[in-house]
Amino acid sequence: MKILDAALAYREAAWLGATPVGVVVLLYDRLLQDIHEAATAMKSTDVEARALHVNHALLVLQQLQGRLDFAAGGTAARQLDAFYSLIRGKLLEAQIRQSPELLLAQAQAIAQVREGWAEVERSTSQATADVVPAPPETSSTELAAGQA
DSSP, rough: OOHHHHHHHHHHHHHEEEEEHHHHHHHHEEEEEHHHHHHHHHHOOHHHHHHHHHHHHHHHHHHHHOOOOOOHHHHHHHHHHHHHHHHHHHHHHHHTOOHHHHHHHHHHHHHHHHHHHHHHHHHHHHHHHHHOOOOOOOHHHHHHHTTT
C-alpha cells in the first residue's frame, strides 16, 4: 500500500509543478498507460479492467481535446482535434472487436505525438533556463553608501 501512496504523491507533485505543455505530456503518458493496461486486460479476458482502462483513456482524450485553442492554434489545433477523434473511434473499435493489437497500434501513434509535445516542453524549458536576468545596475556611489 505504501508503494501506491508514493506513486500517487509523485504523480500529484508532477502535476502541480508542470507547465501547461508539461500537463499535456503528462496526459499523453496517462493515455498511453491506460491503453497498455487495457490491452493487457483484453489479452487476459478481464472485461472489467479492460472497460475501466478504455473508459479512462476516453476521459483523458476528452481532456486533451478540451484544451485545444482553435483561435490561437489554427491548423495545428484542427489537426489535433481530428487526431483525437480518430483515436477515440479506434479505441471504441478495438473494444468492440476485442483487439489488443488495434489498441497497441493506437498507442504507437499516440507515442509519436507525445514525443513531439515532450520536445516542445524540453525546448521551452531550455529557453526559459537560458534567460538569466541581468543584475540591476548600481553606481559606485550607491555601493559605497551601502544602498545597493
